[in-house]
Amino acid sequence: MNPSLPSPESLDRLAAAFATLGRLHLQSPDQETLDQLKELLVEWPLEEKDDTAFGLDELRKSFDEGESVSDIRRDHNLLYGVTATAKVPPYESVHRNQDRLVFDKETLEVRAEYRKLGLQAPKLNQEPDDHIGLEFNFIAQSCLRSLDALDQGSTTDASRYYGIGAVFMHQHINEWVPQMLEQAAEAAETHFYSGVMYLSLGAISAYAEAE
Numbered sequence: 001m002n003p004s005l006p007s008p009e010s011l012d013r014l015a016a017a018f019a020t021l022g023r024l025h026l027q028s029p030d031q032e033t034l035d036q037l038k039e040l041l042v043e044w045p046l047e048e049k050d051d052t053a054f055g056l057d058e059l060r061k062s063f064d065e066g067e068s069v070s071d072i073r074r075d076h077n078l079l080y081g082v083t084a085t086a087k088v089p090p091y092e093s094v095h096r097n098q099d100r101l102v103f104d105k106e107t108l109e110v111r112a113e114y115r116k117l118g119l120q121a122p123k124l125n126q127e128p129d130d131h132i133g134l135e136f137n138f139i140a141q142s143c144l145r146s147l148d149a150l151d152q153g154s155t156t157d158a159s160r161y162y163g164i165g166a167v168f169m170h171q172h173i174n175e176w177v178p179q180m181l182e183q184a185a186e187a188a189e190t191h192f193y194s195g196v197m198y199l200s201l202g203a204i205s206a207y208a209e210a211e
Helices: 008-026 031-043 050-064 069-080 092-096 105-115 132-151 155-187 191-210
Strands: none
Touching: 008 031, 008 132, 008 191, 031 050, 031 069, 050 191, 069 191, 092 155, 105 132, 105 155, 132 155, 132 191, 155 191
């Protein structure tokens, strides 16, 4: 697989979207983050169409209806099982492993991919490496490394960094995340997390189009 390198503007937009979404999958927002996100909605980095457009509409409804930090935190908790059984587990291994186990071979495969960019999960060996939020952040980091290489005049390194992310998208994220996001969007009890799921689907589509 040898994907063509997107423009610097596309890399920057993809990095911003995947980094923001990755954080929201990992942790529900505090009030400051919600306020920042409300401002970001008017300049969301990806084109407002299809799933992205629906996701932005859902977030606007969340703000218009005044969904609180505690409402959103509770929804994130119920969806991903932060303190209880998850409605939709956020780990690749659970969705792709026949026995639905975490820390199985899929988790270790993801860990090996992270090492290609010199990254590792923040709570290594305590929490699974293959959380959707960490996988989205890996894509963001791939785009950022590619941008940095372009700034230094190395198209070869830029292509290599982007290629690591593109292979990861193809071999990992595309294999489980879209279906998981659709399940989570349906299970979400807030417009906020419904919006996050659709924005995530939109980001995956935008990444495919950028290639």
